[in-house]
Amino acid sequence: MSDKTAPALPKRQDWVSPWSSRLLRSAGFRFGVIYAALFSVSSVALAGFLWWSTAGLLQRQVADELLSDGDALLSIYFEGGLPGVVAAMKDRIAGNVDDDSLYILADPDLNVLAGNLNGWPAEWPMDQEWGVLRVQRSGLPVQMQVRAFQLPGGLHAMIGRDIALRQHIGRLMQAALLWAALIAVLLGFVGAYAVRGLFRSTIADVSATAMAIGAGDLSRRVTVYGQDDEFDLLATTINDMLDHIGTLMEGVKQVSNAIAHDLRTPIARARTRLEDAALHATTKDELEGAVERAIADLDGIVAVFQALLRISEIEAGARRSKFADVDVSELLMEMAELYDAVAEERGITLFTDIGEHIKLFGDRDMLQQAVANLLDNALKFSPQGGRIGIRLSHSGGQVLIEITDSGPGIPAEERARATERFFRGETSRSTPGSGLGLALVLAVARLHGGDIVLDDAAPGLRASLIVPVKTPAVIAANVSPTAIG
């Protein structure tokens, strides 16, 4: 039979009434039921223990007594023979004022020789030693725990004790157990309803928020009641997540806007060049020149796309697979060496103040890229004869990388936006660049659980990359175990 012709399985709603089905699907109710079940199991365990330690103890006592009494009768037989045992039994029966004991002595043909029972109980199997026997006592049925044994010469003896007390306790325990189970179930149901209500009221807010966000209102947040309990923790976590999603959405919006505006210009330029060359170029050189410039324009666009992709790759946290211990001191020395030659060529002095042996846990390539972007910026904006400083210090579990330049700096009102994608400050409009450099630095800083701070170096800009030595736990949790050095 093919899958298509197979009869559809009945859905839950088909065979469970809506009310009970809803109740069963309530997590709160399920918690309550589990709670009731646990409660019942523990009461049964408790009752079992009580039974063992009271009724069980009584039973063991009776058994001990019957054993020692029987052994005593046996030794009396060895000392005084049959008359001795008969006398001892009669003594015992006479001394038993409560009438709760049983004694019978019978000959091999089961004729009673002595005892307080009319005849040898016919229903007693011959070879059974222990058991419970029903007898009539003063016209009342009584249960006895008995022990039957043989004396030499084929004599049969049976002794027993009334076990009414034990049975009484047993009945008490049974009743108590039944009641306990009933109460447990009742309490369980009440508890289930209570827990379900509690769940509903606290989850209602979360679910209302989620619904609002699903409907498009990204500004909604879960209420935090400030009680610092598990529900507040949940609310805070959800809100943090929503903030992150909001930032990402904002980024997507920004990028699509930027692609619409900022990339249109170079694409239009390349297109114009090519069309112009196709229509007006008269020599091969002119044509080649136009094509080459168009290729350069396209390369620029590709570079912007690559930077954009890299930023979103970093923001998605995918780059943490390469996290390892990085010697930042060494990294900065090497970068300084790479850029020193360029600075010198442009008449700019590069100063370094790099603390030794400073390490952090991070992605070496990404940190290099971030520092390179900051140095590229510093070189781009520093005038001839200017100074660029690279400082590295370490305090309170944080690594601080500072790059200062003696350029025009970024006006205070533009600093907050300087790390946005495609943002070009008023002073930098005329310089080449994509407006993605600082956005990438910020993404790298965040990848490491750090941040970037821009302030006035008077004159110039101070860009401080602050990165914790140990990646925060939330971020470290994302580091894949199959890290590639």
Add this chain to the structure above:
Amino acid sequence: MRILVVEDDKDVANFVVKGLREAGHVVEHADNGRDGLFLGATENFDAIVLDRMLPGGVDGLRILETLRAQNNHTPALFLSAMAQVDDRVKGLKAGGDDYMTKPFAFAELLARVEALTRRGKSDVPVTKLVVADLEMDLLSRSVKRAGQKIDLQPREFRLLEFLMRHSGQVVTRTMLLEGVWDYHFDPQTNVIDVHVSRLRQKVDKPFPQPLIHTVRNAGYMLHLEEP
């Protein structure tokens, strides 16, 4: 050199094949994974240029993994639009010797393919590099030109070593950044040009014949130009 190009995009394939042939290489082309694997497994090549996403049920990674499993160590370069860091790592793990992302400049591709075959040959440890009258002793880490000692900083030494190991081949700025500095990013500043120009000051300037040449739109080449 005999080069296998496995690439399904017609325009890219034509461009690469034409360019490699113009550079004097013999090129075989496969436009799907199955043919690519068949050619790679049955014929001898000096290098393979491999796309990652291919029709025919066998992608570039599989081709290379299969070849490597058959103990075929032909140098291979991935040429792929998959540009994420993880993609790159995957490519290199599968046995790739180099990884380039599309779009690409042909000069860069040619330089890297030619560098690949050079890499394959250096099985025996070299202790001395010689190009024209320039000599580099890798053991004593000293450089001489026309018998005259040249003092180089450690980084300059490695830069020159890289150029000499690839003498007669175009070496791009990215290759230098990766090979000499082990950096994997594109600086916005002409850092490499400045370092090469400093090296020129020491290696070429005092001598009549320049050895380090700039190749337009590509990079650098160290060789003695025929007069």
